[in-house]
Amino acid sequence: MAYDTNMRFKFSIFAIGLQILLIVLFGIFVRYDTQDHATSHNATRDDEFVDLYPFFQDVHVMIFVGFGFLMTFLKRYGFSSVGINLLIAAFGLQWGTLMQGLWHLHGGKIEIGIKSMINADFSTATVLISFGAVLGKTSPLQMLIMAIFEITIFACNEHLVAFLGATDVGASMVIHAFGAYFGLAASAVLYRSGLKNGHEHEGSVYHSDLFAMIGTLFLWMFWPSFNSAIADHGANQEMAIINTYFSLAACVLTAYAFSSLVEHKGKFDMVHIQNATLAGGVAVGTCADMNIGPFGAMTIGFLAGIISTLGFKFLTPIFASKLRIQDTCGVHNLHGLPGIMGGIAGIVATAVGAKPNYSPVIQGAALAATFAVAVVGGVITGFILKLPFWGQPPDQNCYDDTIYWEVPLEEEEPENHYQGEHGKIRVDA
Amino acid sequence: MAYDTNMRFKFSIFAIGLQILLIVLFGIFVRYDTQDHATSHNATRDDEFVDLYPFFQDVHVMIFVGFGFLMTFLKRYGFSSVGINLLIAAFGLQWGTLMQGLWHLHGGKIEIGIKSMINADFSTATVLISFGAVLGKTSPLQMLIMAIFEITIFACNEHLVAFLGATDVGASMVIHAFGAYFGLAASAVLYRSGLKNGHEHEGSVYHSDLFAMIGTLFLWMFWPSFNSAIADHGANQEMAIINTYFSLAACVLTAYAFSSLVEHKGKFDMVHIQNATLAGGVAVGTCADMNIGPFGAMTIGFLAGIISTLGFKFLTPIFASKLRIQDTCGVHNLHGLPGIMGGIAGIVATAVGAKPNYSPVIQGAALAATFAVAVVGGVITGFILKLPFWGQPPDQNCYDDTIYWEVPLEEEEPENHYQGEHGKIRVDA
Amino acid sequence: MAYDTNMRFKFSIFAIGLQILLIVLFGIFVRYDTQDHATSHNATRDDEFVDLYPFFQDVHVMIFVGFGFLMTFLKRYGFSSVGINLLIAAFGLQWGTLMQGLWHLHGGKIEIGIKSMINADFSTATVLISFGAVLGKTSPLQMLIMAIFEITIFACNEHLVAFLGATDVGASMVIHAFGAYFGLAASAVLYRSGLKNGHEHEGSVYHSDLFAMIGTLFLWMFWPSFNSAIADHGANQEMAIINTYFSLAACVLTAYAFSSLVEHKGKFDMVHIQNATLAGGVAVGTCADMNIGPFGAMTIGFLAGIISTLGFKFLTPIFASKLRIQDTCGVHNLHGLPGIMGGIAGIVATAVGAKPNYSPVIQGAALAATFAVAVVGGVITGFILKLPFWGQPPDQNCYDDTIYWEVPLEEEEPENHYQGEHGKIRVDA
Numbered sequence A, B, C: 001m002a003y004d005t006n007m008r009f010k011f012s013i014f015a016i017g018l019q020i021l022l023i024v025l026f027g028i029f030v031r032y033d034t035q036d037h038a039t040s041h042n043a044t045r046d047d048e049f050v051d052l053y054p055f056f057q058d059v060h061v062m063i064f065v066g067f068g069f070l071m072t073f074l075k076r077y078g079f080s081s082v083g084i085n086l087l088i089a090a091f092g093l094q095w096g097t098l099m100q101g102l103w104h105l106h107g108g109k110i111e112i113g114i115k116s117m118i119n120a121d122f123s124t125a126t127v128l129i130s131f132g133a134v135l136g137k138t139s140p141l142q143m144l145i146m147a148i149f150e151i152t153i154f155a156c157n158e159h160l161v162a163f164l165g166a167t168d169v170g171a172s173m174v175i176h177a178f179g180a181y182f183g184l185a186a187s188a189v190l191y192r193s194g195l196k197n198g199h200e201h202e203g204s205v206y207h208s209d210l211f212a213m214i215g216t217l218f219l220w221m222f223w224p225s226f227n228s229a230i231a232d233h234g235a236n237q238e239m240a241i242i243n244t245y246f247s248l249a250a251c252v253l254t255a256y257a258f259s260s261l262v263e264h265k266g267k268f269d270m271v272h273i274q275n276a277t278l279a280g281g282v283a284v285g286t287c288a289d290m291n292i293g294p295f296g297a298m299t300i301g302f303l304a305g306i307i308s309t310l311g312f313k314f315l316t317p318i319f320a321s322k323l324r325i326q327d328t329c330g331v332h333n334l335h336g337l338p339g340i341m342g343g344i345a346g347i348v349a350t351a352v353g354a355k356p357n358y359s360p361v362i363q364g365a366a367l368a369a370t371f372a373v374a375v376v377g378g379v380i381t382g383f384i385l386k387l388p389f390w391g392q393p394p395d396q397n398c399y400d401d402t403i404y405w406e407v408p409l410e411e412e413e414p415e416n417h418y419q420g421e422h423g424k425i426r427v428d429a
Helices: A008-029 A043-073 A078-104 A114-134 A140-164 A172-189 A206-228 A235-262 A270-283 A293-321 A331-351 A360-385 A416-428 B008-029 B043-073 B078-101 B114-134 B140-164 B172-189 B206-228 B235-262 B270-283 B293-321 B331-351 B360-385 B416-428 C008-029 C043-073 C078-101 C114-134 C140-164 C172-189 C206-228 C235-262 C270-283 C293-321 C331-351 C360-385 C416-428
Strands: A030-032 A110-112 B030-032 B110-112 C030-032 C110-112
Touching: A008 A030, A008 A078, A008 A140, A008 B235, A008 B293, A030 A078, A030 B235, A030 B293, A043 A078, A043 A114, A043 A206, A043 A270, A043 B043, A043 B206, A043 B235, A043 C043, A078 A110, A078 A114, A078 A140, A078 B206, A078 B235, A078 B270, A110 A114, A114 A140, A114 A172, A114 A331, A114 B235, A140 A172, A140 A360, A172 A270, A172 A331, A172 A360, A206 A235, A206 A270, A206 B206, A206 C043, A206 C078, A206 C206, A235 A270, A235 A293, A235 C008, A235 C030, A235 C043, A235 C078, A235 C114, A270 A293, A270 A331, A270 C078, A293 A331, A293 C008, A293 C030, A331 A360, B008 B030, B008 B078, B008 B140, B008 C235, B008 C293, B030 B078, B030 C235, B030 C293, B043 B078, B043 B114, B043 B206, B043 B270, B043 C043, B043 C206, B043 C235, B078 B110, B078 B114, B078 B140, B078 C206, B078 C235, B078 C270, B110 B114, B114 B140, B114 B172, B114 B331, B114 C235, B140 B172, B140 B360, B172 B270, B172 B331, B172 B360, B206 B235, B206 B270, B206 C206, B235 B270, B235 B293, B270 B293, B270 B331, B293 B331, B331 B360, C008 C030, C008 C078, C008 C140, C030 C078, C043 C078, C043 C114, C043 C206, C043 C270, C078 C110, C078 C114, C078 C140, C110 C114, C114 C140, C114 C172, C114 C331, C140 C172, C140 C360, C172 C270, C172 C331, C172 C360, C206 C235, C206 C270, C235 C270, C235 C293, C270 C293, C270 C331, C293 C331, C331 C360
Parallel strands: A030 A110, B030 B110, C030 C110
Antiparallel strands: none
16 A cells, blocks of 8 residues: 555645535524523523533543543554544534534524533544544544544434434443444454554553553543533432442452453553543443442443453454454443443343333344444445545554654654654654 | 853742742732621622632633643753743732732722632733743743733733723733733843754654643633633623634634645644644634624634644744744744734624624724733833843753753663763753 | 562452442442432532532542642652552542441431542542552552551541541641551551662653643642532632632742752752642641631741742651651652641631631640541551562562553664663563
8 A cells, every 4th residue: 555645735625625614504504502692691591501511621621631642552643642633523523513403403503502512522522432443544634534424423323312212321322332333343444454463653652651541530530521411400410420430430440450360460451451441431321320329330330341351351352363353442342342331231220210211122222223323334434434545644654643743853862863863764754 | 141040049039038028918908709708698609609610720720731731842841831830820820819909909908709810810821921932041030020020011901901991801812912922022132142043952852742732732622711711601601612612623623734734745743733723712712702603703713723823834933033033832823913813803893793882993902002011011021031140041051941950860771871971961951 | 578479369359359349338338319309309409519510520630630640750650650549549439438428327328429429539538648658669459458448547537536526628637647647657667678778760750750740730720629629618618719729829939949949059859849839738728718818828838838848858868767767759748747737727727716616626636636546547557568468569679660560662762672672671570
């Protein structure tokens, strides 16, 4: 593969055109939810806005710092991880506002309020999860294309799940499982045999693992906000916070325990700690606002930490070798399996009446539909991304920022003449 | 230039004296806004405090983590960036409380509540912006001196703008343009011909650019809080949040697009991504709480991202060579131009009636006054900072933490004997 | 000392067993505070939950990011600092929920609401502080053991202090002094003569000091939330926020001033900046919600910054050499002395009537009791930790992640063959 990776006009014209299109569409379709109330205040709605604003900001931090830094673990792909994460999330929240809003028009208009902003941020999470599956192997332009397709399909699937009458407050199914299987399907289509024996840059260094922990911790801490942000005010929202808090805590202990159990000499592996400690947040998502008790939440977290760690250790290598699915960040273990588990927990919880008026059959149908839509959508998008003009990197330049970024010379090293060349080589790579 | 950079007694005695002076002045002039209500609660005011506290904390994060880490991009100036940022912000919020409070006395006293705390944090932002213009070329003592003068002048100008009857809820003019042109004027006075051909430490390394992204992202995420924190509760505050959210999102796409357009082989430049993605927050500031529509906000962000990126690429070199203004962080491109643009947007928006009862003429007068006060204030302050006894660094020690900080030896490297010397040389520099 | 540091089954079985025990105990004893209200909403309680949730999240960030990253200053112990911090905090918040809840049963049940979550997070802070005293010298298993004992004893002491009728809203005594003296007592028992001449890894490198500043800043910014989270709604909570804000600001100036005063050539020392700038938050804790005036708060912060910096410079070396207490992070200077100072400030403040209905004698008794319980508890726990089967590291592997973590190879260096060996040696250490 020797594609043209010079993005100068391709990327810039596409991005500018896309943003102009968004502005035009916003001009036609979008207005403030507040617009009718500009003079006559609506106290209840205003209270909701202020009450939910901290939840919104927590979710915002998860999207931009959480997902962004979680992916900086690669030694030479930090600029792309945190930078392209910002790019696709900033595009995605605008596109998501439109795609989700089209299903909820008010007099032909999309109205923007605090809940639509939270949902717009949510919609970007699907692409950021899929980004993890293809991390290091795609161009920025490919990621914008993926965002367009994935958010569109996500919004349709989300509407379908709501239409069916299923509940998924923390989005185990419609965001986590969806994003994971969409990304894995796309990654399967984009399979690179040239990377099957690994790549020198596909790994971490000491400080890149610490940067990744910034992402892990902000995701971990604010996950209760993610799972409760759009729950009904009152007891449901409070249970969503409490359940997520305890599920995550339990998950940490099993993630550490199983990491130590499966690793050489009982050492912890940063990959597990960075990721599997979060599986409890994913897995408790669907039934977060249900009356499952702290006991139930902890049980879910307990199992999620185990499944996720074992997935990293045993499934990811099999996926790469047997299924020809290269999953850079292991999103299958953090979002895929725990997302499915969350869907199943929702089936069980509704079956035992933890949330009145919801049916386990419907929950199962929603889970199956989400899985199917994600895989089909991911395969189609994968084939579109395979077209040869998106500036994708050749195998040898995967996992390397220098192909799409101006990268500074290395810190001064003992033998300057060497380092100078080294630096220059990097930059021109 | 060979000034005495030993700060031992100079800095410590000055800082202690300053803090004692602050405590005495607070003892005389400052009391809680709550003091009258210590027993009889005022429910509405208490609600305002709790409602605005998350906004305050978001602004607080922007000031200390956002500005602090944004400036850590320099390879050997991270301690100073984040450390002196903390120092001047901690001093500045106390001084700002006094300087702003003197214009709003209650029975001869300054009353402290949540809004005065937000405003005190705001007042420090002006110095932190100016700090970016002179970064690497000043001593900690000089920065305290600058903070004293700049915050004093800022508070007067802010009062003038309010007195004129102009509106500037997100402070495009009174903070961003003010801080930028104040700093640029000071930097012009402090021009160092010895640095006109650059300096080996005036650049980033891989990890320092990632640290800077922590600053960028926290500024980006919490900017809606900055622009809405002191807006009127209700529709205005909500519009300020929504407008800033969408302006920033649009700005990201044009910042990436133009970075790719102007750089070698279409690569992104971290300088643009770290800074120009934020210009949409600055530029939408003045009219954030106005009824400009998401469409209007996005248009402002769209243009701000372009102007800022082009400024970094083309204006900064001209400023350094032709105008003899060395702008280390490019604050002209992030705060100056977008701040002016924000002022102009405010003129246009008031002209078309986006905020009733405000006049475009007054807005224009406020912008012009702010620019003039900033430049004059910056020039005067620059001359004061030029006095030879503030411990300023010689040219060869600019952009280097070792002159004001105990810096640890480098990480162990292959040839220890070399590294040892290297380390010692650094520390004694 | 040549203990078996292979943690494979020891750690994993212990952690899994502990988590199963927690789940069982939660199943028996714990329910939502919301449970009775699942259908009939209680508007006031719901409002409290939403109002305090941002305070909870701020405290949460302090616990996981603040404490975690503050300890990443060591050059080769970042994984453990941030990782074991997460482990013991995640365990601790579950255990703390039980230990604190047992003193406040409702019909034989522990009820979970926003305040119990805040208190659970608080309870973990004690262990995280003690962790700082023994950092680099203990195994993950030892830290879980310490957490079990320390949180149990903390909950008893906290109850004792409340039973006596003392006030300690920001927990200068019951968290900071308690955690510090508990940890110091344990560290004394665990004294390692092999480390008395230092250790090559007991120090920082440039970037590790920047990571630590992430911790410092999030602690600094959110400390007002820590000190006010469980204060009475209204004037007391507002005073707690305001007092902490100004105490911390004043503390920064004296920390910088005294750091410069006591260091070579007047340079700042990162150890002081990372830690002593926070002493104002600790020292104002007990009287945070009292009517001491911003003036009083700033005076406390002023003194705390001085005491803490001088403690780092002069006391820590004496502790290590004369008292045989090795205090890795200097918790005595950040939490011990300022905690005692906070207790004394509380005595003075209640004596002058800054909080009606509280007695200085009782405050003094609470301080003395806390100190005694901490020291006795720490000594006992220290002897338990000294048992030879917890996998503690030999002296030469202290302060080194490689003994408990899979550590990646170093970044590519000029001479690859060397680096390869270097890397392998590290990993097998």
